[in-house]
Amino acid sequence: MVSTLVNIALDLNGKVAKELRAFGANLVLLPDDIRENNGQLISMDEIDKLKDTGRINDVYGYAPYLYSIGKIEEQNVVIVGGQFENIKKISPWWKVEGSWNNDNSDESTIMVGNKVAAKLGYKIGDTVTLNIREETDKKESFTEKTDKTEKIPVDGISSASQSLNGDAAKRWPLNILSEMNQGKYTPKQFKLVGTVSTGGSEDNQVFIKLKEAQLLFGKKAQVNLVQISVLTNKNPIEITASQIEKQIPGTKTRILSQISKAEGNIQDKILFLMVLVTVLTLIGSGLSVMSTMTTTVLERRKEIGMMKAIGAQNKKIAAIFYAEAGAVGLIGGIAGYILGVLMAQIVGKSVFDTFIGFHLAVIPVTLVSTVLLALISSKIPVGQAVNIDPVITLRGE
């Protein structure tokens, strides 16, 4: 049991951290000062540094996004350019009916949020005419305008999406809404390949391939932000965030602290549970060993009495029983380790859908703990053995 739990515990943080990545990104990379009107975009070349594991640790995945606004059948929509293979990895909860946009295909395809599809009556395979607002002046870009009133672009996008829900006046800056109606739009036809359901803002957005978005929005090799999924089992997320900021100049990171804290809490609680189960298992095993040793002493009391009668000192009697307990602990430890590794694999496969790693450190931990447990649990029975009166036991009482 100890071997199983220690094996799992050693892998737990990594496994749980990966499982928790299903919560989505816990870090967002943004241009350094999005209120400065200097383009406010991040270059794709810079983003590639996120793959540099030598400089930036613990990045599980990332997805760059480029946003713009447009219209479908006179309805305002937020157009999102994304890399869908990456989105699949860091946002596995997205439910897509139909198929995902293929990043590598030259075909102009589009995915729409399920609310957009429902409102406009689109079905998979339909042709969607997307009217994309022309970017006449970089300084009047979407993100910049958003940031005049709302500092958080991610939420800003969410808010923009509310325009289809009729509560735009509450969340979406009025100047943007008015510009949406006043701007010049270029129509572009897309084939609808899938509808997206997330229960979030994505349900109100439309999704096209990043490269196509960059071309259509006139933002070649640039993005508004990058959602990053960071593993937090080895280092605090702040360290990774700081590494990213250092490696990608002109950007800043924002930690989605609710997700990070939730992950940390879950990991801590699971680890605490494992420690608790391990301790309780050790206590249970200790009581079991003590019971077995007590029975052994009772069964062998005549033998112990005889040993004392022929001159065995108490320390030799104690040494015999401690040696036996230690040997049993050692054999039990070896057998337990082998069984524990096998059980850990079964647990790993059934809980995490992956095998638990082989940890050499578990061997000494298991053997030392089982031998120590056997010795400590034998203290009381050995005391009983030492106190046996040979006069009584040899008389047969």
Next chain:
Amino acid sequence: MEKNNIITTMNLSKCYNGKTLVLDNLNIAIKKGEWANIMGPSGSGKTTLLNILSCLDRPTDGSVIINGTEVTRLSQDEMAAFRRENIGLVFQQYHLIPYLTALENVMLAQHFHSMVDEKEAKDTLELVGLGHRLDHIPAHLSGGEQQRVSIARALINQPAIILADEPTGNLDRANGKIILDLFKKLHKKGHTIVIVTHDPEIGTMGDRLIRLMDGRTVNEKVTAL
């Protein structure tokens, strides 16, 4: 107190629970190389006396001097050490370790004494006529053979005194004779032997017969071999 007494008890008393007086002011002296038999009815205190002489039990009162040492003053561990140096015990029920061979049972006494010497253990088993049974566990030996292993175990550390409690009590006549012949042989070699027995035949052997009644000696007499 004579110099050549190897065992001397003076005013030895043993009382259980403050009520039952088992040994009552007992004075016994046994010479070095002497074979003394202790007889008496059940409850007369024979086994209690043997336990005290074996340093397994302590008297309530009086003193016991064995081989020049006042043993009643020794601590538990000192008594164990004294026992393994000076006394060889033979029990009625043999008390061999069931999962050890005859040779290992003898070597166990060596282990508790100092260090094991397989050749010496084999020689001792040869001496008691069990050279061909070295690797047999007690369950594969007859009662007489088990008692001979027990005697070999008692002899292995060359104790000054051999104390035996009913050594033939569980044996048939033929095996009993073998054991008694062995004691005669040891006595001739100079061992001091004290045997507690109910057997009147054994009582006629040895140098002395000490009769106990209600914890006191009665009609002590010298016998002849």
